[in-house]
Amino acid sequence: MITIALSKGRIFEETLPLLAAAGITPLEDPETSRKLIIDTNRSDVRLIIVRASDTPTYVQYGAAELGITGKDTLLEHGGTGLYQPIDLGIASCRMMVAVKEGFDYANAVKQGARLRIATKYIQIAREHFAVKGVHVDLIKLYGSMELAPLVGLADAIVDLVSTGKTLQANNLRAVEEILPISARLIVNQAALKLKRAAVQPLLEAFSHAVANRV
């Protein structure tokens, strides 16, 4: 039995064609079903629906052999014990630094400066500003990051930007791209060694589907 962990919403929707390419069709839709374990047309493959930030953890502990997760989540998790062989090119967006309209960002991030950053992505933000040589005080938030610069909680935010509409609506401006983000296929290391016969064809099907789409 191969278990694939993924989150509902955009990742699930955009994974469906890839699953189809591997001959896998879920028997239920997680948006309408309350089930967390979703069987597929193949008796040896099932899906589990987890919270996006939990996907690497399920795969790391071997509770699922495969997982589909954003590169952002993977960077925050650290990726220990995981292989991440395929960029699926789905759920694409960008990790950006954004500030309040009118804030002089270029001047604020001079080497040796100190900034207050609100973000859900502590590791990514810390690494990014460390490379720039800028001191940051990080404030961990779980949502509505756009609010932080507006109410004076932080000088800037680090967040995922897809269309930029939320930023615009809140009078914020993206000033720097940290890295492009898309979903990765992740594999438990022991599963690749022990269940290669079952896992390998899935990897190949996914990577063919990705290559043919481009």
Added chain:
Amino acid sequence: MPPVTLISSMRNWLLPENIEDILPPEAQRIEALRARLLELYRVHGYRLVMPPLLEYLESLLTGTGEDLDLRTFKFVDQLSGRMMGIRADITPQVARIDAHLLNQNGITRLCYCGSILHTQLRTQTATREPLQIGAEIFGHAGIESDLEIQSLLLKSLTICGVKDARLDIGHVAIFRSLCKGSGMPHTLEVDLYSALDAKDNPKLEILTKDLETNTRDALRQLPSLYGDRSILRDAEKVLPDYPEIRSALSDLDRLSRDPEFPVSIDLADLRGYNYHTGIVFSAYVPGQPNAVALGGRYDEVGEAFGRARPASGFSIDLREMARIGSVTMEQGAILAPCSDDENLSFVIEELRNNHEVVIRDLSGNGQLGDESGCDRELALLEGKWQVIMR
């Protein structure tokens, strides 16, 4: 709210995270496995050493990687004012003993068993206090010592009752010679290492884009060069014809011929790249999300202690082995009455000398305590003390 002292006394039993007591049946099993494994190593000529629990940090961490440094508990020695560490791996200690203390010229075989401590878990299912047992062979650089170590590891797994284990072998010399051959900067080598370690193909693609064609193609192929022995032939085709690579592939060919356990090969497995120099192997068991045994060749660790010596070895966490292996130690005990009868005492001693567990029935009232494991009892039948079923 209850007074503070009450709360703290209620929590006095709490142990630190991932630190645990080992209780009766488990402790017995671990001890029995320890004795059997050390006996196995002894009859193969491996002599037991007992390195200290703590050492000055320099000697403890010399020649090892940064990950071991982070995993080591450190404190200041109040006697000398120097930094000390509690060992997080016994292997470097044994290498130090071989290089510096024993100083033999020929081949030295050593084995050890002892607790180590980790600040951070090595794997998410591990304990922070593994009981590390292992064997090392020093002073021989050929494939024969790797084979001996591999076979000893497989015998160890069998003794521990581990079923369906799979041995995964890699060879760090392949990656090393690709890096050396291209003359790339060390920083790139480090980045490439972490990309290969995670089989992160997209990152590998970016990192290798400015390298010359041969090296680039070879590095990009490495993550997909895993599987059964047949990948060695693919590797011959796609990897450059360096002497180091040729000899690495032939080593892997020889080591994967072993029929006892299924063997797979992974040319991008660079675990312990910081100090391994040749063959690396890991054993995987169904149901365990991480490798249960690790080993390989580390020819340069001894150099830091004044003498570079070829070295190959493996280690396992006995506590994990006792948990996943199927060895059972269920031996029923014999209940003996609490009496002054000298004949009874004699019979009891006889039985104990023959490794039977005999428990005196102190309570005498049938309350179940230690006596509950007794499947037999001593009874006076026709004037003789005899063992009968309960």
